[in-house]
Amino acid sequence: MDLDLNLVRGFVVTAETLHFGRAASRMGTSQQALSKRIARLESLLDVRLFERTAGTRLTPAGERFLPAAREALSAGERAVAAARGDTPAVRIDVWGHLYAPLRTVAEVAQALDVQVEPGPGRDWPSVAQALSRGDTDLGFGRAHPLPTKSTAGLAERVVRLEPVDALVGPYHPLAGSAALRPAELRDSTLCCPAELDRLDFLRQFADAFGVARWQDGPNLGLEHLVRHVQADPACFTLFPADAPLPGHASLRSIPLVDPTPLYAWSVIWRSSPRHPLLDAVLDGFARTGGARRWLDYRPGRDWLPDADLARLRPGPLG
Known part of the structure; x- marks a missing residue:
């Protein structure tokens, strides 16, 4: 037929x-x-x-x-x-906008002979749906566990492990520290950029290092988040070490050590049908990541949630 x-x-x-x-x-x-x-x-x-x-x-x-x-x-x-004779563009939906995912995509895209069309995704569940429908070719952001039905037919590769800093205001008791251990933040209040039940990484950090107090609410943008941290001496938040911050001179971005928490960025795609340029894009992430040492991870020195550790090898989601 x-x-x-x-x-x-x-x-x-x-x-x-x-x-x-x-x-x-x-x-x-x-x-x-x-x-x-x-x-x-x-x-x-x-x-x-x-x-x-x-x-x-x-x-x-x-x-x-x-x-x-x-x-x-x-x-x-x-x-x-x-x-x-057209060269198909690769559509990449990104999420996690407060942490500036496009800076990583941009580094890779500049080294590719492939046309990339980035677009904003609302969050990981919505990008997973778009991938399953074929409305986009790739997703880029931090993946966390979803119902198996939501990720059926999708595959993932972790392409960047980014150290995170503790972001505090000028009057926080630890603002003068050159570096901090995550456990030293247990008496502070974690300021969350959205509802904590939607922030898998922050929730697991709080559980792992004994942070019992947090403040969450609707996502009102990066400017709102950093102003809140700046004004409240009890608060801190976590922020990728390389991500750009608004120009608030009084904010302190303090490296975390012993261990250093790592934020995992992933590329997600449909297992079938595969985009004809998928391998070229994945190779671009691998080459750029290798040159920039994006996947450096040492047990004991660094910390990753257990689910992220399991994702370090490429394979199907779920």
Whole structure:
């Protein structure tokens, strides 16, 4: 059977929205025309792909068809690009914006003969969904455990382990320290840039080093975070050592030692279908990371959450 990719595209968009009206709007067509496409596809396949009573949902056949349908669309796009001699851009969604993930992507992109199109992701769960749908090619940020269903078919490589400093204001009792052990912060209050249950790294740091007090809340941006730390002598936060800070001269960024906590940055991608330039991009991260010693890790000297230690070898997520 020859599949019409226009019919397949209508199915995929409808499966992602589970709403014929919204899917039709997204495709720039009428709901009636989209319904006819889906009916035609179901007739060709001789299976029912959607249940249309009490809302729209996928049938078991539709659930089985969806991953292959996405692969078919991706293969079609690659075929068109190859025929035209186009070099496909690599779309990279980044998250963890307070910690400036684009500075790492930029270092790698400058050394690549590949067009990179970075875009903002809201957070790791939303980027995982975008990858699974095929709405982006790669993700870059810090991955933490998600439900297995959310990461099915995704693979990961840790590409940078970045030391973090303790950021304190001028009146913090430890502001004059040249370096600190993480355990010395146990009597301080951890100031979090968002709700702590969404900040896996900070939560595990607090548990590992006995920090019992914290303040969290909505993510109001880096400027708000550092002003709060600057004003409250009891507070500290953690910040990647190489990330740029706003120009607050009174802030102290103090290295953490014995051990040094490391923040793990990862590249995430779909295992299948693989983007034709994926290996070139991964090689670029490896070459840049090797030159900059981004993956230096020594047990005893450094600290990583257990889940991050398990991710140091490339492989499937979950």
